[in-house]
Amino acid sequence: MKLTRPSRHPQNSHFFWNLASVRAIVPGVLKEEQYSRSIAEGFAKYPDDAFEFIVGSAEAVDPTAKTVRVSTTSGAEQRELTYDHLVLATGTRCVDTAVPWKNNGTRDEISSLMAQTQAKVKAAKHIVVAGAGATGVEVAAELAFEYAQGNDKKEIILLSAHEQVLDGDSLAPNATSELHKLGVQIRPSARVARTHELPDGSGKTEVVLENGDTVVTDLYLPTMGMAPNTEYLPAALLSKQKFVDVDEFYRVKNAEGVWAAGDIVWKPRGSFVLTDKQAAGVAKNVDAALRGKAPSVVKTLPMDVLALATGRSRGCGRMGPVKMFSFMVYYIKGKTLGIQHLPAYVDGTQF
Missing domain, CATH: 3.50.50.60 (FAD/NAD(P)-binding domain)
Structure with a gap:
């Protein structure tokens, strides 16, 4: 065959x-x-x-x-x-192709998009992450972990369309606590209606929320919409x-x-x-x-598992309703995000 x-x-x-x-x-x-x-x-x-x-x-x-x-x-x-x-x-x-969360292009396109995003992150002093699902929480945490303190300090704002992050999952309080420790500002019930780049040549983006509020930011990173x-x-x-x-x-x-x-x-x-x-x-x-x-019959997991990296030293997660200790999530996921397994997945030795 x-x-x-x-x-x-x-x-x-x-x-x-x-x-x-x-x-x-x-x-x-x-x-x-x-x-x-x-x-x-x-x-x-x-x-x-x-x-x-x-x-x-x-x-x-x-x-x-x-x-x-x-x-x-x-x-x-x-x-x-x-x-x-x-x-x-x-x-x-990703519905929005301006972010590199998924493989939305050729190798060269993805490589270029990642380099552009890195350059924008480096230059920005104010970053808005829209969408407080798993990806949004991890993105905000990674940015805050790197830039919460020091000379290159950046203001990180996470917009949640719902009253709680993770759409009110039982892990939401833990994730919120971890984000607050990192200095992330969480705005609840802040669903994005539209965005547009300001016409003044500054490169800033105005984020308009459904409630009419606006946020002007150096860098807008949407994580919602698949x-x-x-x-x-x-x-x-x-x-x-x-x-x-x-x-x-x-x-x-x-x-x-x-x-x-x-x-x-x-x-x-x-x-x-x-x-x-x-x-x-x-x-x-x-x-x-x-x-x-x-x-x-294809069997997956006996319970719903959710594990999030909250920066490069901690994490939060649950196995079904049972919460996982931060150090457990860190060692399982947050330490490397699994990149050490990539070669074995590609050449088949993982299986």
């Missing part, structure tokens, strides 16, 4: 470790090779007749004909690939929210031989840990199908 891997959103030659993007925006903390790695290099050890990596964009899937139409990076060539089994793992993207990368798929394969609809085996409904895992299914939500478990389950079931065996 030959495995072919086309990409979709974006046409990217590199694996982007987006967990580290919240820290990578701070100048001088991470090197690019720590959060971005060539996919082709990871598969160099495999024989050419066993694997083909196509840097391109999946434009259409025909579940009846079992074909995928792919546009290559040049845009001048299209290929039609046939499959026996197809795994959909195209994830989600869209599934599913435009290339037939509507019959999608839920009302445009995510891929799967059964308990993570087989895509209304399609033979099609599977899905990760943020593209958003089940029960987007999460690195859930994606990891789902991917392992799908791999096991594809292998079973090739051997003529029945699939197994």
Whole structure:
């Protein structure tokens, strides 16, 4: 069996470790090779007749004909690939493409965007982080950890659309406490209505809230708004929210031989840990199908887990309703944001 891997959103030659993007925006903390790695290099050890990596964009899937139409990076060539089994793992993207939280472009585009963001962070004295979900909390904490004190002190404001951060999750008080320790200013019930750059040439952004209040800032970093990368798929394969609809085996409904895992299914939500478990389950079931065996129910986690890095020395988290100690979250996630695992994920030795 030959495995072919086309990409979709974006046409990217590199694996982007987006967990580290919240820290990578701070100048001088991470090197690019720590959060971005060539996919082709990871598969160099495999024989050419066993694997083909196509840097391109999946434009259409025909579940009846079992074909995928792919546009290559040049845009001048299209290929039609046939499959026996197809795994959909195209994830989600940031609605606002001006921030580098997700792999929203080619390797060169992502690299350039990260460098631009780092330069803006370095120059700014006042930064607004909009959206107080997990990403927003971590972004605000990383910035405050680096710039809360010293000669290069910056004012960090976190806008929460709800009365509490994390949409009132049971972890909200802990996250709020950690952010306050770092000097982050949290503005509750502050949903962004619109933004625009001031016309005076200063480069500042005016953030207009739904309640009519305005905030003028040197740097505006939105963290809310994710869209599934599913435009290339037939509507019959999608839920009302445009995510891929799967059964308990993570087989895509209304399609033979099609599977899905990760943020593209958003089940029960987007999460690195859930994606990891789902991917392992799908791999096991594809292998079973090739051997003529029945699939197994894909099991993820027995409880909902949420862990947040709050800077480079602490964290907060919970396992179900049980709170985790800060040092536990730090060692599990916050210390490195998992970048040490990137090479093993790319070359397969992680599994």
